[in-house]
Amino acid sequence: MTSADPRSDSELLLAHAAGDPHAFAELFRRHRDRLWAVALRTTGDREDAADALQEAMLSAHRNAARFRGESAVTTWLHRIVVNACVDRLRRRQAHRTVPMPGQDDPRAHGEPAAPVVDHDTAMVVREALAQLPVEQRASLVLVDLEGHSVAEVAEMLGVAEGTIKSRCSRGRARLATLLGHLRNPDGPGYVPTDTAKGGER
């Protein structure tokens, strides 16, 4: 999004903290599509995304003075947004987990899912993403979709880097099943696991 305001993101945030009534709105307008994408892809639901983004922006608005410039403003905003999304989904416990390939999942039996079609790949992937556990989804959104480093995301979500790597790895494997890239457990040559193993590293 283009912006006529020549100030940098951090300058806008500082100006807001100092009482500039226009600065925060400008900062939000500058990044709102990306923030919206993060919220929508993390929550998987339009209304949840709007509510979580509202909560997040309210928090950012109130806590701007705490921004210390140790990361990019966008990273700071993404952290607030994704944590608002995760908190919201955890409260509602609305997410539905998808078994790893080979775990007992009715959808995993039978033929593999049809390969995704080019013109609606993004929509299909977004729908599959929405079926992941929220922690895996949030990690994938930040790492694979928003391009943050594993270290950044670990700091954003307050967990170890290995945990983020594990969440991403397992999330991608689940997506592989949901998107039909992995053969189903009943298929020839497929070797399923017998039990769901422990949690993340």
Place this chain on the structure above:
Amino acid sequence: MSSADVDQELLADYLGGALDGTPQKDHVERLVATSPQWRAAAEEMSAALDLVALDLAALRDAPEPMPADIAAQFDELLAPPKRDPLAARPVARKAGRKRKWKRWAAPIAVAAAVLAFFGVGRLPEVASTMSGGSAQDNRGTAESAPQADQPMPASAAGIPMVRTGAQYTRGSLGLRNSSTEKAGELSYRSESMPATSPWQRLEQPPALLDCLHVISLALPGRATLVEYAYFDHKPALVISITTTDREWRFVAGMSCGLTGPDELYRAPLP
């Protein structure tokens, strides 16, 4: 080795680099090197993950603009507040006045003006009623406190208040049309009151006025009701505020007035 020994999550961790630097990496590496089942599973998953990477790239590159209606709402919520000169005077507002949403962008350095605007400086003027009927025909007659031997500070100051102990959530907060119109619904629920007030600090007039003051900075408007209730099962003040454009419910936590409004939520009434 039994086929059931292939641990897909462990294999995913291995392929994704999550085991790097751990003894488990060597363990899985040996399994992949020596077990046909593990090798086959690893090859299959690797190929699948390559396709997943392409799919995620497609999603990453797909535009995801904020819908226009939501963008418009945020624009209004973030717009700097404009004061309604009529609001500073206790006169009726013009019917059909165009209203806009004002929300978070309250200026910081207008404390005194906002204080007066909000009504803290003229609390008796904004009193309405909690005893039913319209605000107009009950003006200045704040509802008697739920505990008559313990007058509520806002009531004493002029803003009607009520201690309902009502349990609010985000979903329920904006459902009531008007606190004054629905005064009967906000009756004191003695059965829900704990022996020790959970709102004790904010029942003290200085603390409440401090709280209302900082709220006025966040949402300039006219307080019409202070309700001692719960929000998401935590004690909270639910304050009805009329701004130039609409009515709001502003939810403040128990730290309100200490370092800020301790805002938990706000919602415009439909």
